[in-house]
Amino acid sequence: MSIFVDETTKVVYQGLTGSQGRFYGLLNKEYGTQVVAGTNPKKAGTDVEGIPIFAGVADAVQETGATASCVFIPAPGVKDAVLDAARGGVEFIVVITEGVPAHDEAWFYNKLKRDFPNVQLLGPNCPGIISPGKANIGITAGHIAKAGGPVGIVSRSGTLTYQALYELQQKDIGVTTCVGIGGDPVPGTSFIDCLRAFEADDETKAVMMIGEIGGSAEEEAAAFIAESVSKPVVSYVAGVTAPAGKKMGHAGAIISGSKGTAQAKMDALREAGVKVGLNPTEAGELMADIIKELGL
Amino acid sequence: MDLLEYQGKQLFAQYGIPVSAGSAVTTVDEAVAAAEAVGYPVVVKAQVLVGGRGKAGGVKLASNVDEVREHASNIIGMDIKGHRVDVVWIEKASDIAEEYYASFTLDRGAKLHLGMLSAQGGVEIETVADENPDAIARIHVNPVDGLSEGDCRSWVEAAELDPAATEGAVEILMKLYTAYTEADADLCEINPLILTPDGRVHALDAKVTLDDNAVFRHPEYEQYDATQVRDEREQAAHDKGLQYVGLDGFVGVIANGAGLAMSTVDIVNQVGGKPANFLDIGGGANADVMAGALEVINNDPNVRSILINIFGGITKGEEVANGIVQALERVAIDSPIVIRLDGTNADEGRAILQSHLSDRLQLQPTMLDAARTAVELAGGAA
Numbered sequence: 027m028s029i030f031v032d033e034t035t036k037v038v039y040q041g042l043t044g045s046q047g048r049f050y051g052l053l054n055k056e057y058g059t060q061v062v063a064g065t066n067p068k069k070a071g072t073d074v075e076g077i078p079i080f081a082g083v084a085d086a087v088q089e090t091g092a093t094a095s096c097v098f099i100p101a102p103g104v105k106d107a108v109l110d111a112a113r114g115g116v117e118f119i120v121v122i123t124e125g126v127p128a129h130d131e132a133w134f135y136n137k138l139k140r141d142f143p144n145v146q147l148l149g150p151n152c153p154g155i156i157s158p159g160k161a162n163i164g165i166t167a168g169h170i171a172k173a174g175g176p177v178g179i180v181s182r183s184g185t186l187t188y189q190a191l192y193e194l195q196q197k198d199i200g201v202t203t204c205v206g207i208g209g210d211p212v213p214g215t216s217f218i219d220c221l222r223a224f225e226a227d228d229e230t231k232a233v234m235m236i237g238e239i240g241g242s243a244e245e246e247a248a249a250f251i252a253e254s255v256s257k258p259v260v261s262y263v264a265g266v267t268a269p270a271g272k273k274m275g276h277a278g279a280i281i282s283g284s285k286g287t288a289q290a291k292m293d294a295l296r297e298a299g300v301k302v303g304l305n306p307t308e309a310g311e312l313m314a315d316i317i318k319e320l321g322l
Numbered sequence: 323m324d325l326l327e328y329q330g331k332q333l334f335a336q337y338g339i340p341v342s343a344g345s346a347v348t349t350v351d352e353a354v355a356a357a358e359a360v361g362y363p364v365v366v367k368a369q370v371l372v373g374g375r376g377k378a379g380g381v382k383l384a385s386n387v388d389e390v391r392e393h394a395s396n397i398i399g400m401d402i403k404g405h406r407v408d409v410v411w412i413e414k415a416s417d418i419a420e421e422y423y424a425s426f427t428l429d430r431g432a433k434l435h436l437g438m439l440s441a442q443g444g445v446e447i448e449t450v451a452d453e454n455p456d457a458i459a460r461i462h463v464n465p466v467d468g469l470s471e472g473d474c475r476s477w478v479e480a481a482e483l484d485p486a487a488t489e490g491a492v493e494i495l496m497k498l499y500t501a502y503t504e505a506d507a508d509l510c511e512i513n514p515l516i517l518t519p520d521g522r523v524h525a526l527d528a529k530v531t532l533d534d535n536a537v538f539r540h541p542e543y544e545q546y547d548a549t550q551v552r553d554e555r556e557q558a559a560h561d562k563g564l565q566y567v568g569l570d571g572f573v574g575v576i577a578n579g580a581g582l583a584m585s586t587v588d589i590v591n592q593v594g595g596k597p598a599n600f601l602d603i604g605g606g607a608n609a610d611v612m613a614g615a616l617e618v619i620n621n622d623p624n625v626r627s628i629l630i631n632i633f634g635g636i637t638k639g640e641e642v643a644n645g646i647v648q649a650l651e652r653v654a655i656d657s658p659i660v661i662r663l664d665g666t667n668a669d670e671g672r673a674i675l676q677s678h679l680s681d682r683l684q685l686q687p688t689m690l691d692a693a694r695t696a697v698e699l700a701g702g703a704a
Contacts, residue, residue, distance in 0.1 A: 102538050124605070127506050127536040128428060133465040135433050140466060153635050165605070165635045167666045183581020184605065188633045188665055189689070209580055211430050238581055241430040264584040267591045268567075268600070275565045275580020275602040277535055278430070283448060305589050307690055 028157030028203040029178065029223040029230070030118060030146070031094060035161055038063040038086040038116065040107050041098030042074050050098065050122075050165050051077070057162040062090040065110075083114025094118040096154065096163050101125035104150060108134045112142040120163050121149035121214070128277065131212035138214070147214025151276065153184035153206035156191075164206065166191070174200035175229040176322050177313060180220035181236035182209050182243070182276070186264060186306060190234055193310030199317055202230045209238070209276025217247035225255050232258045232316050234309065235300070237291055239265035240279045244291035248298040258316045259300045262309035263288045323532045326369040326549055328411040330528025334512075337501040339494055340524045344413035353394035354387055356412035362386060363415040366393040370405040371551055373446075378402045383415060405551060416526060420484050421514035423447055423458075424495060425529075426502040435463040435502070437495065439481040443514035469499040483517070490523025491515070506536030555599065555622050562614040564601060571596025573696050574619035574628040574657065576612075578603050578637040586631045589689060595697035598625045607637055612645020613652055620655050626700035630661045631689055632671075639663055639671025647678055658682045658699045662692035 037054075041047035042064025052075060055061040063078050063086035070081035080086040083095055095111040097104060097119065104126045111119045131150060138145050148155060154164015159173030165184070171191045177199055181187040187206050194201060205220050207213045217235060224230045233255070237244040244263060251259055266288040268274050270281040281287050292302045301316070303309030325333065331341040345356035346369065357364045368380030375381050380402050382393035390412070400407045421444035429436035440458045442450050450457055459481035463469045471492065478491045494515065502510040511529040518524060537543050552560060559566030565580065569587070573595045577583035583602040590597040599622065603615050619628055632642050642663060649655065659682065663671050672685060679685065686692035 101535065125535045127539075128508060128533050129465065129503055129506050129536070132428060132433060132435065136464050136466045140464075167635050170665065181581070183579060183584075184635055185577070185579030185582035185633045186585055187581075188635050189582065189585075192633070192664060211428060212433050236581070238584060243430075246431065262585075264581050264588060266588045267597070268584060268587070269569070272567045273534075274567060274584050274600055277533075279580055279584065305592060305690070306585060307688070 028160055029220065029227050030203065030205065031155055031161045031163060032157050033058060033160040034060070035094050036060045036062045036090060036092040037094045037096055037163055038065060038083055038090070038092040039096050039098065040065045040083065040111065042066070042077065043069050043079060044098055047098035048074055054162050057168045059161045059163055062092050083111045083116060087115045092116060094120070094163065097121040097123060099123060101127070105130040105134050108147065109137070112138055112145050117145055119145060119147050120152070120154050121147065122152065122154055122164055124151040126150045126210065128211050131210060135212050135214060148205065149208040149210070149214060151210040152208030153187055155203065155205050157203040158201050166204065166206070170195055171204060172198070172200040175202040176200065176231035176317065177234055178202050178220070178224040178227065178230040179204040179234045179236070180217055181206055182238050183236055183264060186236050186262070189306045190236060190310065193306060194313065197310060197314045199314060202227060209278050211241065211278040217243050218250045221247060221250060221255055225257060230257065231320055231322060232260070232313065234313055235259055235261040237261065237263040238276065238279050239268050239274065239281050239288050240276070240286045242286070245294040248294040248300065251300060252298040260303065260309055260313045260316065261295045261300045262303045262306055263291045323534055323543065323546055323550060324371045325530040325532065325546055326371065326409065327367065327528055328369055328409070329546055329549070330530035331525070333505060333530055334501060334525055334528050337497045339497050339501065340522070341528065342413045342416055342524070342526065344411055346409050346411050348398070348409055350391055350394045350398065353410060353412050354390050357384065357387065357390045360412060360414045364390065365413045365415050366390060366397055367411045367413060368397050368400060368402060368407040369409040369411050370402050370407055372403045372405050375402060380407060409549070416516060416524060417519050418516045419519045420487065420517040422483055422487070422491070422516070423450070423513045424498065424515045425509065425511035426499055427509045429462065432462055435465060437461040437463060437477060437499070439477060439495070441481055441483050447513065463499065469496060471496060486521045487517040487523050494523055494525070506533045506540060507531060508533050555618060558621060559601065559618045562618060564615055564618060565604065566618065567600040569597050569599050570624070571598045572624050572626040572700050574598045574622060574625040575631070576601050576603060576615050576619060576628065577631040578607060578634065579605065582631060582633055586629065586689065586693070589693045590629065590697065593690070593693045593697055595693070595700060598622055605635065605637055608641050609645035609648050612642055613649035616646065616649035616655060617653055620653060620657070625657050627657050627696045628655070628659045629692055629696035630659060631692060632663045632665070634665030634668060637666065639665065639667035639669070640674055643671035643674035647674065650678065660692045660696040660699065661685050662687070662689055
């Protein structure tokens with residue numbers, strides 16, 4: 027199994043005609059994802075390598091039965107794109123775009139919750155989601171992920187996700203689904219959303235959780251793990267040596283005063299029974315030990 | 323992007339929030355002229371992006387021209403917690419009956435905007451939150467709904483300010499919320515928000531942080547860029563559009579992706595080195611960006627070796643490799659470079675680098691190997 031998306035998920039790519047959308051849309055299709063449509067209000071009726079382009083998501087959904095969308099639209103247009111997708115009837119929206127203003131994110135996060143409660147948003151500023159062997163929606167290099175489980179991954183960082191997939195592949199450990207929740211301050215999907223889904227997924231036997239400085243998502247996840255997660259969790263938190271007050275790349279990666287430090291997150295996770303690696307390689311080794319202990 | 327106090331006040335004034343009359347000046351003569359114009363008594367206030375200005379002697383009352391001269395000449399050029407005072411704000415002094423605190427910021431846990439209002443202004447809000455959390459009245463605002471006057475009024479009542487301040491506070495808070503949302507601020511804080519003896523409510527300070535991601539819809543942000551405090555390295559990186567944070571070590575770090583970059587910085591520390599910087603070349607960086615990044619690192623006099631850690635998702639291995647090769651052709655890189663390259667088109671990238679490998683440019687198979695090698699080449703542990 028996998029969580030959120032699999033080989034039957036039909037995806038419309040908003041921005042398929044742009045250079046990034048096209049490059050990744052076609053790569054995703056090659057991987058096996060059902061890339062059924064693209065949108066561009068000015069190019070409706072055309073196609074990208076045979077993939078039909080519609081003016082908006084509603085048209086694409088009507089014609090193709092798409093249930094998910096992937097947004098490669100530049101930051102200024104993301105708010106409208108998310109709304110177009112929700113109104114168009116998809117249930118899962120993946121926003122790859124970085125640089126979306128926080129006020130826009132806060133707005134559309136709440137707009138979806140209120141008016142489109144069945145719609146799940148992933149991102150913004152995320153690499154997307156990959157269920158190896160089934161579907162890859164976004165920019166993860168699919169070849170680095172080994173299919174078949176038993177590990178589920180959830181991460182705020184894109185490149186550390188790749189690093190985690192790689193470490194596990196090197197140890198011949200497969201992944202059920204790898205979810206990049208992104209580095210922004212108002213992510214549509216949280217650590218807790220993924221942990222809950224992994225807990226309910228038979229094929230996932232252990233979870234790798236990759237966090238970083240800023241906000242309190244890891245602490246909230248730790249509390250959830252203590253209460254509701256029976257499967258073993260390994261974690262790595264980036265930014266142990268980050269100085270306070272400086273945004274470290276991601277809009278959400280900033281230590282404010284004393285809040286949001288990596289150390290506090292690692293402590294909270296350890297207290298919840300999570301095994302915490304001090305670097306991605308160590309996290310991979312801790313996971314390998316767990317898989318061995320589970321006899322998998 | 324953090325604004326200086328006077329910039330925050332100018333922004334507040336645009337939204338009709340009452341602030342004191344004043345001028346930003348950079349010399350003692352200008353300070354005197356400003357004081358004459360605004361009328362005594364005035365307050366001479368250091369404009370720096372750190373707190374604790376008062377304690378450092380950077381905020382002084384002046385009742386006549388001699389005092390303005392004295393205070394301005396002491397404060398201009400003063401160092402406050404490592405920040406040099408280049409600009410001073412000369413402001414008409416206010417009589418203060420009460421000091422309050424007000425702010426709007428994003429509550430990341432609730433995913434709603436958070437307004438905080440307290441009758442205990444003029445002190446560190448974090449201290450109030452610690453010692454007397456009930457003294458802070460909080461309101462969550464859903465961005466979809468905005469702040470209604472009714473809700474604002476209830477919130478002000480909950481803060482138990484002097485009743486004379488109620489109307490003024492409600493009006494200012496409604497305007498503050500508008501400023502916070504329309505200016506795309508991460509934070510809008512007034513501390514203190516004062517009640518004057520004649521019953522007016524007034525912003526005596528302004529702390530504003532703007533969301534860099536919103537620059538595309540705020541051409542007016544450009545004026546604030548000039549007063550941002552960056553060291554030379556950070557300014558050079560900023561001019562090239564690179565995400566860079568200066569640190570004080572000797573291993574230069576370049577990585578793709580903020581998480582990987584943070585991780586690389588952590589790992590250099592773990593293997594006994596000291597990172598000179600954080601630098602994220604971002605997703606999909608091309609050869610030009612890579613070359614620019616190497617030039618910035620190369621100009622850091624503290625750098626003794628350079629660690630390039632790339633795991634390509636949206637970033638392509640051949641772009642990275644071409645960038646490194648281009649940089650080596652454009653500029654003499656002073657330090658040995660160690661590269662770890664994995665992910666999209668990594669094989670193509672490594673093939674391009676093959677013919678350029680030497681003791682000044684080497685490939686390592688893992689992050690940890692690359693970090694250890696970079697530290698060795700830099701002359702060993704810190």
